[in-house]
Amino acid sequence: MARPNDEVEALLKEYADLIAITGGDAFKVRAYEKAARAIGGYPTDISRLDTSGLREIPNVGRSIAQKVAEYLRTGRMAVIEERRTAIPVGVRELIRIPTLGPKKALRLYEDLHIASVDQLAAAIEADALADLKGFGEKTQENIRHGIEILRTAGGRVSLPLALDTAEEVITALSGVPGCRRCAYAGSLRRMRETVGDLDVLVAARRSAPFMAALCDLPTTGDVIARGAKKTSVRTTKGLQVDLRVLPPESWGAGLQYFTGSKAHNIRTRTIAVHQGLKLSEYGLFDAGSGTSVASRTEEEVYARLGLPWIPPTLREDRGEIEAALRGTLPELVTERDIRGDLHSHTDLTDGLAPLEAMVEAAAERGYAYYAVTDHAPNLYMQRMTEEKILAQRERLRELDGTRHRMRLLHGTELNIGPDGEVDWPGEFLAGFDLCVASLHSHFDQDRATMTRRLVRACENPYVDVLGHPTARLIGRRPGVDADWEEVFAACARTGTALEVNAQPDRLDLCDEYILRARAHGVKFAVNTDAHSVPHLAQLRYGVGTAQRGWLTRDDVINTWPLTRLRRFLRRSVRG
């Protein structure tokens, strides 16, 4: 959690917000935001860098490098502490409310001394904003609504909910006469772990019928904005959907633009400007004459900028532009590359389906191999015994190769105890084809203890995969605190693969940790941890996360042919 890079990222972001609220130069705000992101995503631990090392980080210049160095030396950043005395933290909280930005936040604070979301809610309730300039009835209603959204979901929803909604909207809009193309873009297309709002694009000559269709959907709750080119609604489940209708010839430029990320788009537009071009959602134009030079497809737009097409999952300005310019974009792992799932459960423990049904479903997916890894006895509520799991092994060997010649691996999901010990002695573990080991309790140990615990699990010669390594649950439980660099190094040293758990509320490891682990030369396993047949299809979220972590086929052990996979598993046993 508290990696120095992350601490500094948060501080610089806070400083950017404080500058914005106090009405500082907007470009300065952006400079701090860019530096914050660059430092957060920088692979090297910044506490090892001196001022000149810091300045090598993109978007970090003399001034910011000095402030960061000051923080690393003293644990403080004087300029931020000064601003904090002028602007209470609660005022910064206000700008997290949708429709409320820095200008309105400052007015609320200066004129009414409102310094928290709760105070603002109370003030609206008491009708105390009535005389405030710029806060008409509609604005107040929007703020009230914004507070509600902030308080319920934190504003973001899971990938499956976003995807289901997107598919519903696209099905409806595709049926409207005149629809040439219809697709979702935004953070869903980039497969971010949560989605703030849904961006849907339509290519058509006339926009009105699509705006009407969206507003009339049974799942549409309120209409937030309705115009000729853009309409925004909020679904009854609270997800905002933004619809843009573009002329068909702008499809590629529109898709590129609305897929984002914002940071990626700023880079592509800047490249355009340097070539005497102008990039907007309508196309790539000659800046002088205004003639369109590319717009129909994303490939065409990127090509005209001198770039290969960049996969949406990489578009975060985390080095993909530089890699594209060098011609070194990774060949990302895809769902089709996955030859088998290495973490799954049956009704022998807490799964819903019997072994035969899970095996059948895995075979239907075309897997070359499939591992069954029911819980070991230390997760006591599962009541596992040696007899039960050996009986399962016997049955599994009978099924092996009988469904589309898919090979079956017999494994188990071990519980990593408080000191890093696992269920069952080595001689019993030696009988399994593979062992996943995961945290299921004692999440609040201090960093040093947790680090030792995880490293010890990796050092167990029978542990092949670290399952859902941080044990986070998105939106509900933060990941455990550990020195991850040390854990990743231990994984690399011992040949222990890190899981990219595909359950949409886990996605664990997350993309940023994957990037860091990859730098240590660690291998990964993209697994569903399926507890039922439908869970097997959640693999797509794990693959999306792996792509966001820049993983190639070679990085992911369950894309390998079985012989190579077996070699990896044996090597880790010899550890």
Add this chain to the structure above:
DNA sequence: GCCGTTTTCGGCCCGACTGTTTTCAGTCG
């Protein structure tokens, strides 16, 4: 505040919609 094959100064992505100060600022993506 950062950056530079035009540059150490003068740019910094671009457009849409809302609400309201009715000609445009604020917010958003």
